[in-house]
Amino acid sequence: MALPTDPTDFSLAEAREAVAAKKISSLELTAAFIKAVEAARPLNAFVTETPERAAAMASESDARLAKGVVRPLEGLPLAIKDLFCTKGVRTTAGSNILSNFVPPYESTVTQNLWNAGAVLLGKTNMDEFAMGSSNETSHFGPVISPWRSRGSNAKLVPGGSSGGSAASVSANLCLAATGTDTGGSIRQPAAVTGSVGMKPTYGRCSRWGIVAFASSLDQAGPMTRTVRDAAIILKAMASVDPKDSTSVDIPVPDYEAGLESGVKGLRIGIPKEYRMDGAPPEIDAIWNKGAQWLNAQGAEIVEVSLPHTKYALPTYYIVAPAEASSNLARYDGVRYGRRAKDVHDIVDLYEKSRADGFGPEVKRRILIGTYVLSSGYYDAYYLRAQKLRTLIARDFTEAFRQCDVLLTPATPGPAFAIGEKTADPVSMYLNDVFTVTVNLAGLPGLSVPAGLTAEGLPLGLQLIGKAFDEATVLCVGRAVETAANFTAKPQKWWRAA
C-alpha cells in the first residue's frame, strides 16, 4: 500500500499500519493533526481542542509501541463529539447551559477508545443537545462544511447534529470521529460531507456518559473516511456495559474480519416508499446506481415495502421531544451548569437559568415534548406515536423476510447553505426523512459516500440491516464503496482564510 505523503491524508487503517510499523510515531502523526485542527478553525468544527492531552496520550502510545505492546487503536488521533463526557475535559453538548461543565467521569464509549490506545484531539461542535440537522443550533456557532458548491464561496452546512465530527473527518482534521445518532445525526452529516457514518443497533454501544437527548433512540457510532475504518472504530466503541440497562448482552464481533466477503447471493431490498415525490432526480439516480453496483457484484435486488415510512418523521417528532423534555429537566442550574444571576426564588432560578441556557430549537422541543406528555394529550400524541413505532418496526421485520439488507438514499439532497432552512422547523426536520425510521426500529444503518451532485457536493447511500447484523451492513457498505470509488475531497480553502 502506497502511503500518502501528508499523514493527515491517511485512512485510519493506513495510519494504524504506519504507526505499528514505526514508519511514523504517534506523536508525529498527532502533531500533524493538531496543526490541521488549528489551521481549520474557520470551520468551527471543534468546541474544545486538547493538544496537550493529545501529545501526552501520543507519547504514552509511543512508549508502549517501543515496548511492542500494541493495542487496536494505538496512538491514533480521534475527535470526539462534545456529547460524550470526557473526564477533566469540558463537555458542553453544544449548549450554553453546559458551557462550563467539566465531567468528573468518562463515558463508556470514550473509555473504550482510550483503552484501545486512541488519542483525543478535541471535542467537536454539534447541534445543541444533538437537536438539529445542520449544526446551526450550536451555542458555539455553526460548523462550516469543508465542501463548497462548484464555483461558489457560499458557506454550506455540514449536516447535523454531528456536524463538527463530519467536518473534521472530511477535512482530514482527525483519523476518525465519534458521533451520536438519534434520528440520523451520524448518517446524514456523513452523507453530505462525503464521509462514512454508522449508527449501530440500539444497545450495541453503551449510552453511559453520553449526554442524553432521546434515550430510546440515541446511539453512538463511528464517522470515518472509509468503511473499513468504521468497522475498526465500531469494534472499539462497542461493548456490553453493566452500567447501561439498555446495553445488549451480545458479544462484539470483529467487524473488520468479514469486510471483504462480498455480496454474492445477498438479497438487497429497495423499499418503494423511499421514492419520494419531489425528490431531486440526482437522489434517485444515485440510488439506482447503488442497486446496479450491488447487482453487478452478485447481489439480488428485490423491491420491498415499508408502508408506514411516511409516518416515521412525525412519530419521531413526538417521541424524541417527549423524552428530551424529561431528559433535559436536570439542567436546572442547581448542581452544575449555568445558573442565572439575580433570581428572587427557586422557580425564578429554574426558569431564567433554563431560558438563558437553552437555545430556540431546544426550547421548542422541550415545549412540544412537555405538551405531548401533558395530561389530556398523552394518549392522542405520545401513546399513539409509540404505537406507530410498533408498526414501523414491524414493517422492517416483514421486509427482512425478503432481504438481508436495505438500500436507500441517505438524505433527500446535498448540503444546503447556512441559514437556508432555519426559518421553518418542519422543512429542517425533513432532512432526516430517510434515516429516522432506522432509529425508531433500533436497527443498524450505514451511510456510504456514493457520488457528487452536478455542483460537486457529496451524496450518500444508506444501508440498513437486521438488529445486531452490523457485519453484513458493513460488508455491503464496503461493496458500495468499492464500486462508487469515491475519491473526491474538499479543497482546503480554510487554510487560506
Add this chain to the structure above:
Amino acid sequence: MSVDKDTVRRIARLARLALEEERVEPMVRELNGILAWVEQLKKVDVEGVAPLTSVVEQRLKMREDVVTEGDNADALMANAPGGEDHFFVVPKVVE
C-alpha cells in the same frame, strides 16, 4: 389540536422555561406548525397495536446490592454554581 397563548404559557411554566411575552405568539405559531404536521398520525388505525417503548429484547439487567459509589462529595460539587460545605445551595424554598 392546536395550542393557544395560554397553553403555551402553561407548558412553559411546567417546563420551567421563562418565555418573554413577545415570544409567546411566535411560539404558538411554531408549535402549531409542528402539531399540524404530526396531525397526520391520526389517520393511522392503531387499534389493538401495543406501544413500543424499547426495542431492546432482553431482561432488565440488575446490580448486586453492594455499595460501590459515593464518598465523593468534592467531585460531586466541583461543577456546582452554588455550593457550600458540601451542600448545594439554592434560593430559599418556601413550602
Add this chain to the structure above:
Amino acid sequence: MSATRSKYIQGSTGPWEIVVGLEVHCQILSAAKLFSGAATEFGADPNSQVSFVDAAMPGMLPVINKKCVEQAVRTGLGLKAKINLTSVFDRKNYFYPDLPAGYQISQYKNPIVGEGEVFIDLAGGETVRVGIERLHMEQDAGKSLHDQHPDHSFVDLNRSGVALMEIVSRPDMRSSEEAAAFLKKLRAIVRYLGTCDGNMDEGSMRADVNVSVRKPGAGLGTRCEIKNVNSMRFIAQAIEFEARRQIDVLEAGGTIKQETRLFDSRAGETRSMRSKEEAHDYRYFPDPDLLPLVLDQALVDEIAASLPELPDEKRVRFMQMGLSAYDATVLVAERETADYFEAMLAAGADAKAAANWLNNEYFGRLNKAGLSIADGPVPAAANSAIVQMVSADVISGKIAKDVLDVVWSDGGDPRAIVEERGLKQVTDTDAIEKAVDAVIVANPDKVEAAKAKPQLVGWFVGQVMKSTGGKANPSAVNAILKARLGLPEGG
C-alpha cells in the same frame, strides 16, 4: 361491617363518618440505592452517599438493585398480595431542588405488587380487614434544609435514589385509631419480613393520609391528602383535625376542595400546601432508560418459601397454646417481642405462664425504664428460668419479682440467685405450721375477729409470709391457717 365499628363524629347537623386511606412510604432495607451503588445509611455527612446517578449528572443511567426488587416481592407476599410478573418504571416529572433529575422514577401504571390485605386488631378485640390496593417501588428524593440560612436552602442528596416501597391502602379505615392500628400492623409486617426497619424517626416509614367525611351510608366524600406525617401520634391528630375541619366546612354550606395539605405538628392542624398546588401535571411516561421488570414465577416461589411466620399466623399459633387473644396480640405486635417470648418457651417455660409474666411483670418494667425488648437487661433464658421456678413451686410469685429485680440490676443466673440467697419456697408443713402457730399465739384478738369475719385470714397470710421472708408456699399457708382457725376449706 363499617356501621358497627364506626365511631361517628357528632356535628351540628348530625353524625358524620370519617373515611381514611393511607399511602405509606417504606424505605426498603438494602445496602445500596435502588438504581445506584451509593450507600443508604442514615445520618451520613452531607452528599457523602451520592453517586453521579443520584445527582443526575449528564449521561448517567439507572441500573436496578436486585435486592430491592426481591424485598418488594417479599413485602407483597407478606401482604398476601398479587405479584405482577411484569411491572414498568415510569418517570414522574416535576421540578424541585431535592429531585435532581427533574423526575422521580416510580411505578405508575404497572406496579410490581397488586391487591392484598392487612388485618388490624382493635382495642375491643375486633379485627378489621383493610384492603391493599398496590405496592410500587420508587426513588426517594433528597433533603432540603430550609432553616439554616435566611435566604438560602441547602440541598443534601444522600437520600436521593434510596429505594422506597409505596404501599397504598383502600379507604377502609373509619377512625384515627384504625389508621394508627393499620400503620402499626404494617410496620410489624415489614419488620417481620426484614424489608423495612420501620423507623419513623429516621423517616424510613412515612405516611400520606387521605381523609374524607360523609354522612353515614352516603357515598365517598371529596378527600384531602395530608403529606408526610411521620409519627403514629401525629397521624391520629392529623386525621382528627382534618375530619373536624371538613365537617365544619360542609356544615357551614361549603364544599371540600381536593387538595394536598400539610400537618403542622406544633399547631396540631393541617394547612393547604399552595406552593405545590398550581401545576399537578406529572407527565408520566415509561422510563426509556429501563426495560420492563420481568420476574420468573420461580423467583417469587423461592421468596415465598423463605417468608417467616407473620404476626397473624403467629397469633393464631399462640392462641392455640392457650394464650388469650389479648396476650397473643401484644406478643406478636413486634417481631422482637414474639422472638423473645418464643425463646423463653424454647428454654422450657410454659406458654401461658411466660405470657403472663411478660405482660404483667417484665413489659411494665421495660416501659417504665423506656427500654425496648432488645435493649432490656434480662435475657429470655433468665425470665424463662424464673417462670419455670414459679411453675415448679420452687419460688413464690413474690420471690419471683425479687429475683427479677436482682437480675435486672445485677444480672446473673436466676437459679443460682435463688440458691445462694436461700429464696426457695418453704413447702415443709412443719415449718409452716410453726410460723402459723406463732402468729396465732401472738394475736389472740385477731383470731376472735377472724372467726366472725373470715376475710381477715388474708391478714394472717400476710403475717406468716412476712415472718418467713416470703418463702412460705402461699397455698400451704392458707390451708393450715384455715384449719387452725376453724374456717371452712376453700373460699
